[in-house]
Structure formats: C-alpha cells, structure tokens
Amino acid sequence: MKDLIKRLTETFGPSGSEGPIREVIRKEVEPYVDEIRVDALGNFICFKKGSGGGKKVILDAHMDEIGAIVTHIDENGFLRFANIGGVSPVISLGQRVYFENGTFGVIGCEKLDDIKDLKLEKLYIDIGAASREEASKKVKVGDMAAFFQPAIDLGNRMVAKAMDDRIGCVVVIEVLKRLKQTAHDIYAVFASQEEVGLRGARVAAYGINPDVGIAFDVTGTGDTPKSHTMDVSLGKGAAIKVKDSSLICHPGLRDYLVKLAEENGIPYQMEVLERGGTDSGAIQLTRAGIPAGVISIPSRYIHSPCEMVDLGDVEACVKLCVAACESPLDF
Amino acid sequence: MDVREFLKTASLAHGVSGFEFMDIASVARDAMEGLVDEVQVDVLGNVIGVKYGQGPQPRPKIMLAGHMDEIGLIVTKIEEGGFLKFAPVGGVDQRVLPAHEVIVYGKRPLTGVIGVKPPHLTSPEEARKAHKMEDLFIDTGLPEEEVRNLVRVGDVVTFKRQVSELMGDRFSGKALDDRAGVAVILVCLDELRKYKVDADVYAVATTQEEIGLRGALVSSYGIEPDIGIAIDVCHGETPGVPEWRTASVGKGPALAQGGNIHPKVFAALEKAAKEIGVKVQNEIAPAATGTDAWAIQVTRAGVATGLVSIPLRYMHTSVETLAISDVEDAGRLLARFIASVDAGFVKELKTWI
Amino acid sequence: MDLRTLTSLSGVSGNEYEVRSAIIKELESMGISYECDVLGNVIARKGNQGPKVLVDAHMDEVGLIITYIEKDGFLRFRPVGGIDPRVLVSKRVLVGKEKIPGVIGAKAIHLQERDERTRVIPTDRLFIDIGAESREQAEKKVQPGDYVVFDTEYEELSPGIVKAKALDDRVGCALLLEILKQDWQNIQLYAVFAVQEEVGLRGARVAAFAVEPDMGIALEGTVCADIPGTDKEFQATRLGKGAALSIMDRGSIPDRAMLNQLVKIAEDEGIPYQFREATSGGNDAGVIQQAKAGCPVASVSVPCRYIHTPCSVMSMSDFEAARKLIIKFLESVEGGFRP
Numbered sequence A: 001m002k003d004l005i006k007r008l009t010e011t012f013g014p015s016g017s018e019g020p021i022r023e024v025i026r027k028e029v030e031p032y033v034d035e036i037r038v039d040a041l042g043n044f045i046c047f048k049k050g051s052g053g054g055k056k057v058i059l060d061a062h063m064d065e066i067g068a069i070v071t072h073i074d075e076n077g078f079l080r081f082a083n084i085g086g087v088s089p090v091i092s093l094g095q096r097v098y099f100e101n102g103t104f105g106v107i108g109c110e111k112l113d114d115i116k117d118l119k120l121e122k123l124y125i126d127i128g129a130a131s132r133e134e135a136s137k138k139v140k141v142g143d144m145a146a147f148f149q150p151a152i153d154l155g156n157r158m159v160a161k162a163m164d165d166r167i168g169c170v171v172v173i174e175v176l177k178r179l180k181q182t183a184h185d186i187y188a189v190f191a192s193q194e195e196v197g198l199r200g201a202r203v204a205a206y207g208i209n210p211d212v213g214i215a216f217d218v219t220g221t222g223d224t225p226k227s228h229t230m231d232v233s234l235g236k237g238a239a240i241k242v243k244d245s246s247l248i249c250h251p252g253l254r255d256y257l258v259k260l261a262e263e264n265g266i267p268y269q270m271e272v273l274e275r276g277g278t279d280s281g282a283i284q285l286t287r288a289g290i291p292a293g294v295i296s297i298p299s300r301y302i303h304s305p306c307e308m309v310d311l312g313d314v315e316a317c318v319k320l321c322v323a324a325c326e327s328p329l330d331f
Numbered sequence B: 001m002d003v004r005e006f007l008k009t010a011s012l013a014h015g016v017s018g019f020e021f022m023d024i025a026s027v028a029r030d031a032m033e034g035l036v037d038e039v040q041v042d043v044l045g046n047v048i049g050v051k052y053g054q055g056p057q058p059r060p061k062i063m064l065a066g067h068m069d070e071i072g073l074i075v076t077k078i079e080e081g082g083f084l085k086f087a088p089v090g091g092v093d094q095r096v097l098p099a100h101e102v103i104v105y106g107k108r109p110l111t112g113v114i115g116v117k118p119p120h121l122t123s124p125e126e127a128r129k130a131h132k133m134e135d136l137f138i139d140t141g142l143p144e145e146e147v148r149n150l151v152r153v154g155d156v157v158t159f160k161r162q163v164s165e166l167m168g169d170r171f172s173g174k175a176l177d178d179r180a181g182v183a184v185i186l187v188c189l190d191e192l193r194k195y196k197v198d199a200d201v202y203a204v205a206t207t208q209e210e211i212g213l214r215g216a217l218v219s220s221y222g223i224e225p226d227i228g229i230a231i232d233v234c235h236g237e238t239p240g241v242p243e244w245r246t247a248s249v250g251k252g253p254a255l256a257q258g259g260n261i262h263p264k265v266f267a268a269l270e271k272a273a274k275e276i277g278v279k280v281q282n283e284i285a286p287a288a289t290g291t292d293a294w295a296i297q298v299t300r301a302g303v304a305t306g307l308v309s310i311p312l313r314y315m316h317t318s319v320e321t322l323a324i325s326d327v328e329d330a331g332r333l334l335a336r337f338i339a340s341v342d343a344g345f346v347k348e349l350k351t352w353i
Numbered sequence C: 001m002d003l004r005t006l007t008s009l010s011g012v013s014g015n016e017y018e019v020r021s022a023i024i025k026e027l028e029s030m031g032i033s034y035e036c037d038v039l040g041n042v043i044a045r046k047g048n049q050g051p052k053v054l055v056d057a058h059m060d061e062v063g064l065i066i067t068y069i070e071k072d073g074f075l076r077f078r079p080v081g082g083i084d085p086r087v088l089v090s091k092r093v094l095v096g097k098e099k100i101p102g103v104i105g106a107k108a109i110h111l112q113e114r115d116e117r118t119r120v121i122p123t124d125r126l127f128i129d130i131g132a133e134s135r136e137q138a139e140k141k142v143q144p145g146d147y148v149v150f151d152t153e154y155e156e157l158s159p160g161i162v163k164a165k166a167l168d169d170r171v172g173c174a175l176l177l178e179i180l181k182q183d184w185q186n187i188q189l190y191a192v193f194a195v196q197e198e199v200g201l202r203g204a205r206v207a208a209f210a211v212e213p214d215m216g217i218a219l220e221g222t223v224c225a226d227i228p229g230t231d232k233e234f235q236a237t238r239l240g241k242g243a244a245l246s247i248m249d250r251g252s253i254p255d256r257a258m259l260n261q262l263v264k265i266a267e268d269e270g271i272p273y274q275f276r277e278a279t280s281g282g283n284d285a286g287v288i289q290q291a292k293a294g295c296p297v298a299s300v301s302v303p304c305r306y307i308h309t310p311c312s313v314m315s316m317s318d319f320e321a322a323r324k325l326i327i328k329f330l331e332s333v334e335g336g337f338r339p
Helices: A002-009 A019-032 A132-138 A163-178 A199-208 A251-263 A279-284 A311-326 B003-012 B024-032 B124-128 B144-150 B176-194 B214-223 B263-275 B292-297 B324-340 B343-348 C003-008 C017-030 C114-118 C135-139 C167-181 C202-211 C256-269 C285-289 C316-334
Strands: A035-038 A044-048 A056-062 A067-073 A079-084 A096-099 A104-109 A123-126 A144-147 A157-160 A185-191 A212-219 A238-243 A268-272 A292-298 A307-310 B038-041 B047-051 B061-067 B072-078 B084-089 B101-105 B109-114 B156-159 B170-173 B200-206 B227-235 B254-257 B281-284 B304-312 B320-323 C033-036 C042-046 C052-058 C063-069 C075-080 C092-095 C100-104 C147-150 C155-158 C161-164 C188-194 C215-224 C243-246 C273-276 C297-305 C312-315
Touching: A002 A019, A002 A157, A002 A163, A019 A035, A019 A044, A019 A163, A019 A185, A044 A199, A056 A163, A056 A199, A056 A279, A056 A311, A067 A132, A157 A163, A163 A185, A163 A212, A163 A292, A163 A307, A163 A311, A185 A199, A199 A279, A212 A279, A212 A311, A238 A251, A238 A311, A251 A268, A251 A292, A251 A311, A268 A292, A268 B072, A279 A292, A292 A307, A292 A311, A307 A311, B003 B024, B003 B170, B003 B176, B003 B324, B024 B038, B024 B047, B024 B176, B024 B200, B047 B176, B061 B176, B061 B214, B061 B292, B072 B144, B084 B156, B170 B176, B176 B200, B176 B227, B176 B304, B176 B320, B176 B324, B200 B214, B214 B292, B227 B263, B227 B292, B227 B324, B254 B263, B263 B304, B263 B324, B263 B343, B281 B304, B281 C063, B292 B304, B304 B320, B304 B324, B320 B324, C003 C017, C003 C161, C003 C167, C017 C033, C017 C042, C017 C167, C017 C188, C042 C202, C052 C167, C052 C202, C052 C285, C052 C316, C063 C135, C161 C167, C167 C188, C167 C215, C167 C297, C167 C312, C167 C316, C188 C202, C202 C285, C215 C243, C215 C285, C215 C312, C215 C316, C243 C256, C243 C316, C256 C273, C256 C297, C256 C316, C273 C297, C285 C297, C297 C316, C312 C316
Parallel strands: A056 A185, A056 A212, A212 A292, A238 A268, B061 B200, B061 B227, B227 B304, B254 B281, C052 C188, C052 C215, C215 C297, C243 C273
Antiparallel strands: A035 A044, A044 A185, A067 A079, A067 A144, A079 A123, A096 A104, A096 A144, A104 A123, A157 A307, A238 A292, B038 B047, B047 B200, B072 B084, B072 B156, B101 B109, B101 B156, B170 B320, B254 B304, C033 C042, C042 C188, C063 C075, C063 C147, C092 C100, C092 C147, C155 C161, C161 C312, C243 C297, C297 C312
C-alpha cells in the first residue's frame, strides 16, 4: 500500500487537469472492475457489478489536488498565478511546482515591507526562463501547476502532497481489490474538481442516481500543539463524519457505519469538521436527495505539501468500507 | 386550528438542522395528519403532506414550504472535567450564548449551562470584547466519566427556553423561525376545506434550511411543483433599526418582491389578500431572499415562486417574538390564493409579454 | 439589433421585460422559433441534428431597486447585483416602468466634516431624489419594488470605442443575435437569452437543465482593467486586443479541448484573441457545466472597462473578433469537432 500511496500522491492532477492521475488509477483498477468510463467533467467512473438484490452504491474519492494556474507571463519570463482551490500564500512561499509537461518552477515573492502583506498576488513562479518568449515555449496562460514534493515514509505514517485526496483514492482502490463478494452494484467514482466546489461528484451522482453515497476524504485533527479544538487524532482509526460545512451525514447511515465498526473491531472516531466540505455534500443534494455519509482519513497539515496520514487509520477505513459493501446496507 | 397551541408545542420541540427527525418532524407530521390525504417523509427528512385537488388532470401542483429546523449547537469535543466544546449549526450569534441554559441531546437529554468567567475575575479590557464561540463551553454538572458515557461528539444541543405569552397576541419563544411558517401552512390547510380547489397541494415542513436551504432543494426536486411558496419570517421593527429595513409586527404578513419572486405569483397573492381583507406589508428583496424560495425557484427547469413572511423580532435568539394574528392572516390568504389557481394561471406563468 | 438599442433598454435582474420583449420581436422578425420559461429566459432554436450546443448571453444588468419612500419624498434603494457604492453618488437614474428621472444626491462638500470626505458613503445612506415633495406625491409615480437603471447615453467616444451602460451583457446578446443570423445545419443550437445572471446565475441554471446540452458556451462582457495604476499582470484583459478566452473563474474551469480549439481557430483564422488573465468573477458557464450529468463549457468575452458602473467602455474591434471566433467555432462543431 505504501508504494501505491507514493505513486498516487506523486502524480500530477490539479482540478481540471486530472488526465495523468486518471491514467495511473486506471492501471490500478482495470483488472478489478467490470466497466470504466470518463464523463463530461473528467470523472473516472468504475463499475463493479454486484451479485444481485443489493443497492446502487457510490464510493467516491476525489482525484484532483490543489494547485496554481498561470494568469500572466511577464516580459522577463516570470509567471503570475492564481490559486486552484484553497492555497495559502504562507505555505506556497519557497515551494517547488511542476507542470503537466514536466516543466519545473519555484515560487518567489516580491519584496515585502511587512510579512502581513503576503498575498498570492505578491508571488510568482520562476521557471528559469530569461524572457517571455523563452517562457512561452514551455508554459502558456491557463496552464496548471501542482506542488512538487516526493512522498516520505515515516514508518507507520506517511507524508506527501495531495494526500488530500489521493489517500481516499487509495482506500477505494484497495476496497475494489479486496472486495470478493457483494450484492451491491458498486460505482467507484474518482471525482474531478472537488477542490473548486465539489463539481465532479455533483454531476457524477446525477448521472449514476445511486441509492447510497459514501465519500472517502481527509479530515483535520486536533492533536497537534495548540491546534484548533477537534476530537479527531491521527492513529485512532477511521473517522465517521457527523457534520461538516457541506453536509450533515444521513443519521441512519452514520449509525450503521458505527455499528459495523464496533461489530468488526475496527477502530473509529466520531468527526465534526467545522470548516470544509466534501463530495458527499453534493451527492446528498442530488435529485430528490440521496442518503450520504463520509468515512474520513484523519490528516495533519491539510492543503500543505506535507499532508500526513497514519497507515493504521487508512487500513481501518478500507476495512470499514469492505464491511459496508459486504453488508446489506439496510439502515 | 389553534395557532397558539401548535406554536407552544412546536417551539418547545427540538430539531436542530439535520436532526429534525429526533422530535419536531413527528410534531409536524402529527399536525398534518387529518388535514391532508397522505404524509410522506423523504431522504432528507422533509415531511410532505399531500392534499389532492379536484381540478381536471394534469392538476396544478403547489408546494408550500415552511422550515421546521432550528439553529443550535453541536458537540465537537469532550474536555477534561467533562466540559463540552461546541460549534454552531446555522447562524448563531455568539453574544446570546453566555449564561444560556441548553439541552444536550446525548443518550438522554441533559440540561447544561454555557459557563462564563465571573465579572470579578475579568479584566476591563476583556469585558469590552464579545466572547468568542471557541472559548465557550457547556457545563452539565456531571462528572467527566458520566458525561463521556452519555455524550458523543456530534450530539446536538438546543436552547432551553419556555415560551412567553406577552401582552395582546404577541408570542415569544425559540425556533419561531420558522415553526411559525409551519403554523401558517397548517392554518392554510385547515382553511382550504372552505374552498373548492383545483390544485394538488404539497405542504412541506422542510429540513436544513438554516444550513443552506437543503431540504427545500431536494423536496422541490421530488415534488416538481408548478408553483412554490415559501413561508418564512422577516425582521420585525426593532429599536435602533431604521423603519425602512423592517416590517411591523401585528400589521399582517409581508409579501416579497424581487428577482426571487414570480411577478404573477406576487400579484395573485396580493389580490387574494385584498379579497379577504387581509392587510399585507412590503418586503423588497434585491436578490437572494435567504429562504426556501431561493432554492425552489431554480429546481429542475424552474419553478414560479412566492414568499410570504411573518414579521418577527430578535431573529435567531431564543426570544423570537411575533403576533399570532399575522400567522393566521398568512394562512388565510394562502388558502385563498391556492383556491384561485387553475391550469390557466399556471400556463400564464410562462408568458412574459 | 444594434448595441445602441440593446444597451438603451432597461433590464435589471428580475425585471428583464424590455430587453426580453425587444429580443422576442427581433427573433420573430427573423422567423426564429423560441420559448420562454417560468423564470423568463428566452430560448431560441436553430438546427435539428447534431450535438446540442447551448450558447448563453444574459439579458439582465446590475441596477437598483426601491425599498422605501421617505416622508419627504426621497427614495431609499438597495443595489441589485454587485455595485461598488462609490460609483453611485452624483449619478442620474430612471425609476420604475415610467422611467421617472431622478438623481442620487449627496451632502455638499461644504457641509461635510473633514474626515467625512475620505469615507465611503454606504448605499444605505444614499437616496434618490425625483423632485417629490412628500411621500404622497412620490407614491403617485413610484412604488417600493420598482427597479432603477442608470441613465446613460450610448455614445461613440472615438472611432470604434463605445460607451454605454449594461454592456455586460448586452454585448453577449448582440453576439447571440449575430449567431442566430446564420443557418445552422449540423448542430442543434439553443440560444439562451438568460435572466438573473447578476444575482447568482439563476436563469442559465434552469435553462441548462431543460436543454441538457452536449456543450455550453457563455458569451460575456468581461472585466478589463488596462487602466492607469493597474500593473499588467492584474489587468485581466486589454481593450482592443481581441476576444477574451477564460482560463478559469470562480464558477468553472473551461474544458481544455474547447479552449484549445478556440485558440487554434483564432490563430488559424488570424482572429485577435487574448486570455482573460484572472480567475475572479464567474458567469453562466458555471451553472451550465453543472446541469444534470454535466457538460463541457467555455467562455468567450468582450473586454469592457468599468463594468457594473453607469458607464462602461468597449471596443467594436473586440466585438468583431468575438463574433468571428464564436461563429468559426460553431462551424467547427458542425464540421465534427467534439470536446
């Protein structure tokens, strides 16, 4: 699994440019699913037929990551950029980025009189070009960049960029691999454009029209020095979401997941996330409403290039999802 | 239909957005039984009472939406000592919280208070600033172990507040935003017995309005109405707020106008009010009304919407105050409006010249 | 219908009657079939085979709405759509269906305290003076709920450079009418003249649900800040430099295949184009993309300086570039291009 996490997190895929990550996921899941398609927004939808008598279930993890989009190339070849999703200027400072075509760059900053003036507008990407002409050979306005950071293995924990939400993709891929027998028709949705407003999941859910939707995404923790108050910790198991800004999880499904975790001895914790949303928020509000829940992977330093997860938690999420898929889901 | 009695029950019932099924949904359901032909509950917990009309098929479909959820709190962490940290559900003004009594819905309901530091230990600088929500906590008085036994992260909390029957027909309590809207719908359903009605009426006590109009969004998708009327509250006159930003409590419901409202629905509501001698007030909404009407309007290929508002003082506190007569008038005018809707009216809604 | 006529019409979001009527009249004279929906969108149709292409321009403009009439006859109002309150003071307006002339006054500079002059006057302190001496007199002409438009004359400032109100998005409406002049055979064109864009992309959302297109294009008058004091990297677009193509905004990320096709056509045909070098703002493409199971979208815009104010400025050469580009693009879809 470590190898899969490394491969997925190190692949390029800011919102709207999910081509490369989609291909990596395709290779992983192809042997385990019955049908594969890509929809108009670039969602990668894998269908695994159930043995019958079950429900239509979406397992969603978004494959896009935050990044930068080039908005201007100046005469000296510096690139101005805007954020794709929630990018903090503080965290961007001094980072390396790369483009889909392999071009590398570093983020520089204008001279600031006061660090409080630090805003994304003060930053630029330097790709080492000496002029607009030279830069334009490699990059054009509208091209997207991702942060560049190799994944690191800390033993039972791993750190990488784009753990949000490639770790969710890892969970869903692992579930597809391990799932031997299920009554349910499973639609694994590797969603696009979550970071810019849950856009992929919204249209995918409309198209699929499922009976149940479960999203797998990262959530914050409250276990770091003087952190925000939150009762989720790294290493204490799968987080079963109650609420975030985008949804209140279906209470029946939520309690059903809790019961499954307890029956199967899977470590879990309850999660209330005060800020942030996830794909289930869009799935729930599809058509006349769809029961939706979230199994979250606790993660520190979300939306930085150093997002940290605990492999025990990941394993717990996989087990809980497998248990859910093998259960009747009759909440 | 006794508005006062219903509001007493409904105000005391609990139903934080997303958790309506725990109490208020059954209150709404029970109240609708007998007034409608059937009651349904959808995936998001919306309670939908259907009263079939007598017009020729296809009959016009009218959706009435009053939201039954209330703002509240949700437990985010159990601290050492058994103190509960919390986050808001919906737009809670943290300035009303200090020293408020609350009920925590754990394995059993627990009374708690939102504690504050005594003034004696508060510095003058500190006292000038409003408390921050993240610094506040709930004290249930129970030992930590028992708290951990009874309460779980994600449990919801409501304000503990008895209703007050003030002078005249003024009535005060929590969650009148928008249980008053549900009361209007009940009055309307009751009143409809007096009329011959063509249209099918879908009376919806909606969920999750306070956190993004979510119940109305999906229930209107499911119902697919021709006309959707939201019944919600608007700001009643309050000292210190200019007259032109509020409506008067006790001077009749307000009818909204603006992009969120279909002009012909507004005109028909105004006409219905005139016909039965109900006084109405103006509510001008430049864009978003912040009510279920905003979600209903853009459902599917579009729905003609109206908005009837009950003037209400001190919105989002636990002492929201309204006039019973406004609720009754709103229900009567809605019934009159519904009785006037036929297939021809629905067809006209797409004619813009 | 020319821009002079289109921009002279009143059409504050939710009150698009005048614009809609004029467009319907034009469609009827062109012999084009259309429908109105319950929100007031006008959806015109051409072509019976091939992919469904939704091309959108919004009819509405930002403006004001009367909320209250004071005892002494002054009118209180609130903005409809995004208006910077600093542009309102000392402007002429037209109020209500009868277009009663009014002015937005302000306390004379002589009567202001020194530090008042540096503070923004918020909209809730502004008022419209129609010359009424009392509430009763005002009520004969105006009611709360009446809409207000800026009273701005369409003028050519210099050859090819025009000034008007509501260029956002009558310029899109003008482009859409141009597209409808052509005979489309191998696309099913749905030309959507949308309502209520400025208050949250409301019209396009329901129109796209009804149409369920295979691809969508928004035609817009967009931000342009090639003005003194704004560095090149923050100008978004430049007047006279061609049709503006969106790279991303708050509502959508244009489909890369469509964007590349637009660029390719512009380069092959020598049509001036520029990228919209900003990601702020949003347009109807955002909701078209999200309709039902989703569809690819792109936006083609005409740069307009000072949008959302009483007087915006644009270049007819950019309009011409946008016209050519969008028509060539649609021809390429007829020729088989698919996102």
